Amino acid sequence: MRNLVFLFLILCNCNVSAQPLPQRIASAYKKFASDQQLAFGTASLTVLNASTGEVIFTENGNTGLASASTLKTITAATAYHLLGKDFTWETTLGYTGAISGVGTLNGDIIIKGSGDPSLGSDRYDQTKSETILKRWVDAVSRAGIKRLTGRIIADDRLFGTQTMPGGWTWQDMGNYYGAGPSTLTWRENQFDLIFRPGIVGQPAALLRTEPDMSYLKIVNEVTSGKAGTGDNVYVYSAPYSNVVYLRGTYGVDLKKAISASVPDPATDLAQTLKNRLKAVGISAGTIITARELVADKLTFQPDTKILDTHTSPTLEKIVYWFNQKSINLYGEHLVKTIAWKQGKEVTTPEGVSVIKDFWNKKLGIDKNAMNIYDGSGLSPANRITTMSMAQILQSLKKEPWFQLYYESIPVYNNMRVKSGSIGDVIAYAGYQTSANGTPLVFSIMMNNYSGSSSAARQKLFNVLDVLK
Structure with missing residues (x-):
């Protein structure tokens, strides 16, 4: 009987396999x-x-x-x-005005973007933020610039001012996966939030951001969730806003960074470059984006001297x-x-x-x-x-x-x-x-x-x- 059953199952399987796809x-x-x-x-x-x-x-x-x-x-x-x-994007670093004999640039430094999605990304060796920043600081130093009287301008005009496609939801756009495109996207337009959970139901402490985003006002309303509940943190922010709300729960046994989107990537890039120049003793003036200049009906001169041209990885x-x-x-x-x-x-x-x-x-x-x-x-x-x-x-x-x-x-x-x-x-x-x-x-x-x-x-x- 066992042999008959076995034969029957084989025949059934063969019939199924023999069926046309x-x-x-x-x-x-x-x-x-x-x-x-x-x-x-x-x-x-x-x-x-x-x-x-x-x-x-x-x-x-x-x-x-x-x-x-x-x-x-x-x-x-x-x-x-x-x-x-083989298509690529280019980002240039240049300046306007003239450099004095003592190294003072009486003009602006301009970062001009063309929509490179990989600028500052860790996914490629040539795009890492440290690599880009070192190139730019070295280029400024080689030009003999020791002090800047003007501005660091992030030229983010190409992609316009609407960063979020139609239909994207409020619950998505503040989180890393909801980061919108920018003419000057930087580090994939995201940053990390480091939490320390407390007692279940009580606040989860926000220890720091990586990298430092102290220019943002971050309102933390996250509480500590039960063990095994994981990441239920949602980030709420609007494009170009400097206020970010954190809501939801962070599991008490969770050990991971939560990634959020950067509201204004061009500003973040300009601020990062200013800080890096300052760290090597090159003082810079204010930072501003072309978006802000246009909104205020202000103009600026195009750069007359290119210090560096960064080319993105190829489209493939x-x-x-x-x-x-x-x-x-x-x-x-x-x-x-x-x-x-x-x-x-x-x-x-x-x-x-x-x-x-x-x-x-x-x-x-x-x-x-x-x-x-x-x-x-x-x-x-x-x-x-x-x-x-x-x-x-x-x-x-x-x-x-x-x-x-x-x-x-x-x-x-x-x-x-x-x-x-x-x-x-x-x-x-x-x-x-x-x-x-x-x-x-x-x-x-x-x-x-x-x-x-x-x-x-x-x-x-x-x-x-x-x-x-």
Whole structure:
């Protein structure tokens, strides 16, 4: 009898394995879509043959859903197309006026940005803040400047004054993942908060910030949470404000820094440079941004002498970390840079419009299938179809830079897949080769699910495992 049961199980397994891939996907998706966690939600899945573009399976493929960070795959692909893998940004340090015989600069020092998202970032050797600051201090010293009578001006005009894309929420924008793009982004526009928890329910002490942000007024309302509750700290601040509120709980057994966004990165950069010059004995005047000068209807002379030009890593290296670590800030820089380089007004809406126009012309994707508001997927207002996302990903296979793009997609669930999650939204998009050697590209999204996110994620994985 045991032998008969064993033979029966083998035959059942063989029958399942022998089923055509579309049938197996359909069966797995049907079970997933009928789960109680989606009783009041919506899901969609599209699977294409990555070589031919043939539709292997689609359900709700033309229904627009919130995509979360899987939208980054489209932003990155568009950047590769329109900017090129070798595109770089430049930041210059220069001065106006003349230097006297005793080393007094009767003029301004100007830091001029072009939207480099990596300036001061620790992700690349040549962009680390200490490396940049040393270069700039050395350049000022070599020029013979010992004293500055004018200002340190951070020229942050290129990206305009609106740093936050439409649809970003108040709960997000003060936190590190909600840092908005700046013409002079610096250290990825974030800083760390170091806490010491106390008795449960009592205040958690803010010990310091790293780096020092003493020019900000930080109001700490964080309390100590129970053991095992972890990080439930939220940072609230508005662009260009100098007041930051900290709310929520910090677990009594937690030992980690909490990262917040910098309200005015250009001011922070100018202040940091001033402090560094002062540390080596070079006195500087006041600091100010071009945004403030324009607001006050003041003008300033362009720099007449360039002291240093810093070139960013190439686009392919930016996109690698953009997708690997899902850096929202990088996506918003790419969108504004796309608008700039296409001769449009340098705003997020113009950049988004260029993206939609590009894919409409290239693949015939209806613009209404890409109802998007940013380049990172952080806005909960974004809506995109799994069919359009899968079609875009499939079209990249023939591009000469595809391997670079492919390697930027993380390996997750033993698949090459970009993940995404925001409130009640989980999504995945990527590439997989099936057991019979068929190359696949897929996009799957679930919106407004209920219950545990970890349980919902595992159910999504159960569907995607069928593609292996």
